[in-house]
Amino acid sequence: MSSGRKVRKNKRNKGPSRRHTRDEEHLSGSETRYWLIKSEPHSRIDGRTGRDLKFSLEDLSLVDSEPWDGVRNHEAKRNMLDMSPGDVCLFYHSNCPTPGIVGLAEVVCYAHPDESQFDRASPYFASKSTRSNPHWWCVDVKFKRRFRAKVTLRSLKADKNLQHMVLVRRSRLSVTPVTSSEYSYIIELEKSLPDTDDIDCQPRLNVSKTHEV
DNA sequence: GCCAACGTTGGC
DNA sequence: GCCAACGTTGGC
Numbered sequence: 001m002s003s004g005r006k007v008r009k010n011k012r013n014k015g016p017s018r019r020h021t022r023d024e025e026h027l028s029g030s031e032t033r034y035w036l037i038k039s040e041p042h043s044r045i046d047g048r049t050g051r052d053l054k055f056s057l058e059d060l061s062l063v064d065s066e067p068w069d070g071v072r073n074h075e076a077k078r079n080m081l082d083m084s085p086g087d088v089c090l091f092y093h094s095n096c097p098t099p100g101i102v103g104l105a106e107v108v109c110y111a112h113p114d115e116s117q118f119d120r121a122s123p124y125f126a127s128k129s130t131r132s133n134p135h136w137w138c139v140d141v142k143f144k145r146r147f148r149a150k151v152t153l154r155s156l157k158a159d160k161n162l163q164h165m166v167l168v169r170r171s172r173l174s175v176t177p178v179t180s181s182e183y184s185y186i187i188e189l190e191k192s193l194p195d196t197d198d199i200d201c202q203p204r205l206n207v208s209k210t211h212e213v
Numbered sequence: 214g215c216c217a218a219c220g221t222t223g224g225c
Numbered sequence: 226g227c228c229a230a231c232g233t234t235g236g237c
Contacts, residue, residue: 040235073220074220094235094236095236099235099236170219171218171234171235171236172218172220172233174234174235
């Protein structure tokens with residue numbers, strides 16, 4: 001994937017031993033956990049590589065699954081190391097005229113080394129990473145569903161029941177935990193909104209659409 | 214495009 | 226280890 005927005009070492013969380021623990025938790029019936037992941041729905045070209053950093057919910061809906069790579073913040077990385085298959089992610093569109101949550105994705109695997117760190121042609125190349133000592137990890141996610149309407153950042157910030165959301169308090173973190181009560185509350189908010197055909201961010205007004213006839 | 218918030222880097 | 230300088234995120 002892309003999305004540098006997509007963002008965050010701690011021995012306890014690393015690698016196979018942690019994975020084993022989470023498997024056991026699942027076998028013993030642990031609850032689904034919830035997260036929020038950010039991505040940019042509009043084209044933005046990386047200066048060094050010329051690659052487009054865009055990755056919208058619609059882009060996710062067109063692939064089987066997508067590695068959530070390019071996250072270069074240790075706290076966000078730790079959050080992905082804590083994820084398990086079956087966890088649910090609120091999918092957030094950032095860096096657009098109306099930022100907000102536009103749908104749901106599902107975690108499909110435990111964290112693994114982020115391949116983009118080894119790829120010189122990637123915007124997320126990390127020169128100090130080696131195969132034997134990867135610095136960056138990511139999970140894969142798949143499309144779950146699109147919201148009937150966007151739950152905007154503005155509405156989340158204005159809601160006194162959501163003042164403790166990590167998204168609200170730590171606005172620059174691109175992968176954040178969400179409590180199950182925050183999750184349920186946001187799903188109720190979504191249900192209360194009128195259905196819309198297009199919940200994607202509108203194009204910026206000052207950008208000319210070159211494809212228009 | 215501006216800029217606040219915050220993360221990273223590197224000199225000392 | 227401190228902290229100034231710098232770079233990035235991302236809302237507005």
